[in-house]
Amino acid sequence: MRAPDEDRTSVAGAAIDAPDAPAPGRRERNKRDKQGRILAAAEDLFAERGYAFVTTQDIADRADVAAGTLFRYAASKPELLLMVFNAEWRRALSATRHDAPASAARLAPTDAIMALLRPLLTSAALNPENTAYYQREILWGEPTGAYRVEALELVDGLEASIATLLSGYGTETPGGSERLRPGVDAPLAARSIFSLLHLALIRCGLGREPMESLPDSLRAEIDLVLHGIVEPVPARPVGP
Amino acid sequence: MRAPDEDRTSVAGAAIDAPDAPAPGRRERNKRDKQGRILAAAEDLFAERGYAFVTTQDIADRADVAAGTLFRYAASKPELLLMVFNAEWRRALSATRHDAPASAARLAPTDAIMALLRPLLTSAALNPENTAYYQREILWGEPTGAYRVEALELVDGLEASIATLLSGYGTETPGGSERLRPGVDAPLAARSIFSLLHLALIRCGLGREPMESLPDSLRAEIDLVLHGIVEPVPARPVGP
DNA sequence: ACTCAAAAATGAGCGTACTCCGTTATATTG
DNA sequence: CAATATAACGGAGTACGCTCATTTTTGAGT
Numbered sequence: 001m002r003a004p005d006e007d008r009t010s011v012a013g014a015a016i017d018a019p020d021a022p023a024p025g026r027r028e029r030n031k032r033d034k035q036g037r038i039l040a041a042a043e044d045l046f047a048e049r050g051y052a053f054v055t056t057q058d059i060a061d062r063a064d065v066a067a068g069t070l071f072r073y074a075a076s077k078p079e080l081l082l083m084v085f086n087a088e089w090r091r092a093l094s095a096t097r098h099d100a101p102a103s104a105a106r107l108a109p110t111d112a113i114m115a116l117l118r119p120l121l122t123s124a125a126l127n128p129e130n131t132a133y134y135q136r137e138i139l140w141g142e143p144t145g146a147y148r149v150e151a152l153e154l155v156d157g158l159e160a161s162i163a164t165l166l167s168g169y170g171t172e173t174p175g176g177s178e179r180l181r182p183g184v185d186a187p188l189a190a191r192s193i194f195s196l197l198h199l200a201l202i203r204c205g206l207g208r209e210p211m212e213s214l215p216d217s218l219r220a221e222i223d224l225v226l227h228g229i230v231e232p233v234p235a236r237p238v239g240p
Numbered sequence: 241m242r243a244p245d246e247d248r249t250s251v252a253g254a255a256i257d258a259p260d261a262p263a264p265g266r267r268e269r270n271k272r273d274k275q276g277r278i279l280a281a282a283e284d285l286f287a288e289r290g291y292a293f294v295t296t297q298d299i300a301d302r303a304d305v306a307a308g309t310l311f312r313y314a315a316s317k318p319e320l321l322l323m324v325f326n327a328e329w330r331r332a333l334s335a336t337r338h339d340a341p342a343s344a345a346r347l348a349p350t351d352a353i354m355a356l357l358r359p360l361l362t363s364a365a366l367n368p369e370n371t372a373y374y375q376r377e378i379l380w381g382e383p384t385g386a387y388r389v390e391a392l393e394l395v396d397g398l399e400a401s402i403a404t405l406l407s408g409y410g411t412e413t414p415g416g417s418e419r420l421r422p423g424v425d426a427p428l429a430a431r432s433i434f435s436l437l438h439l440a441l442i443r444c445g446l447g448r449e450p451m452e453s454l455p456d457s458l459r460a461e462i463d464l465v466l467h468g469i470v471e472p473v474p475a476r477p478v479g480p
Numbered sequence: 481a482c483t484c485a486a487a488a489a490t491g492a493g494c495g496t497a498c499t500c501c502g503t504t505a506t507a508t509t510g
Numbered sequence: 511c512a513a514t515a516t517a518a519c520g521g522a523g524t525a526c527g528c529t530c531a532t533t534t535t536t537g538a539g540t
Contacts, residue, residue: 027488057527066491068530077528143446166469206383221432224432226470228466229467229468230419233416233418308520308521309518312519481540487536489535490531493529499522500524504518507514507516510511510514
């Protein structure tokens, strides 16, 4: 474990959540510029060669900064990956957020959930292996890493919207034919569904399963957890 | 990715699957001896300090072999961890295999599955963090690593016995009150359950959830996937 | 313009996982 | 019992992620 590294400034979030700032000053502009170059360099190199075959030196060189400078913008190589993929997932998710809530209520739960997750699967198909590494860093990254925290927020947010979606099947039955089973904890259910997503992405990314089959097999797994594996034995047709 | 490393001999499996060999010869005996020392050294050091705080040099020193020699017995540091925990899980699992099949048929499916997994949870409680790293290496380890292949066999075997167990609820209903839901693919169901196990072990090992609550929360998740999240809306009590 | 404290950037240096090839130990053959 | 072939071993060397003391840049105060 590394020391908490108190002095690291809040450079991480800067590039993302501040497209305003009227008079940034030269210092701030330089920082943003470097931040942008580093993000672009990491994005390109990871895509070109794959995470494992890129050195931090490569990224520093392409971004035209010194090796040491790189680590003022991301605490570690894994954090660079998180930085790149957070942006990617955010892009992917913003595409759906618009239309999903409108149509979700009328869909069967399996379809509604798949609609939420589809953009992530599309993105995963572009670079399965790096996506699998991204899952790894989400799960195991340094707890203090700024980009890892950001990734967890992304994932937790999506998990929460699935929980909300599920809850929607509980109170009323808006034309659909399925409702939340009594006693089911929606957040727990959402978490279970996310466990399946994480591992499905890993399986495909590392070649244990072809990427094309991912949507179908994930759908099958989600359908399974939604409807259950076992059921009560119906009353005997023949008397005892 | 590393080169496949063609010349590495089959030293990996030697210590495990050959307790016979009448006249091994000095060379073979030396190898087994070193193998044993390395396993013991890795076991002890990982347990004492935790995976991250042990260097391969430490292990080599305690096993009294040169640094380079270590890597003839395990391809990498992660492979050393897999080596250690494969042995541990095998030990844990062999304890239950005896009585489980006998009693499983009469249990509710949730209990039957938990009975199969319990020894792993017990083992995980002894060193949660290393167990989490073990999960990581099972999922992301080098595909060619001998011990990783072994670990996958272990996991796949257990997954298969859960699938078998589930199938047992399908054909007949031996006194129980639940049966396999028609159309459910038992292997797929077993895989989903394992996804939950993997991530539950990770969550606890990395401190996101206290170890004591693991059995209960895993049980809740398994119960969820067994019985489903949603159910068909029952027929209207009031006419249309 | 000049000074100066604070922030940022730099790149040589460090620790560690892993490799490579020369050396040594063991088995085999004549 | 040599001589030879081959497998195992050793440890200095390498690559890479990351650190840290030093230098450079910045901008506020005078």
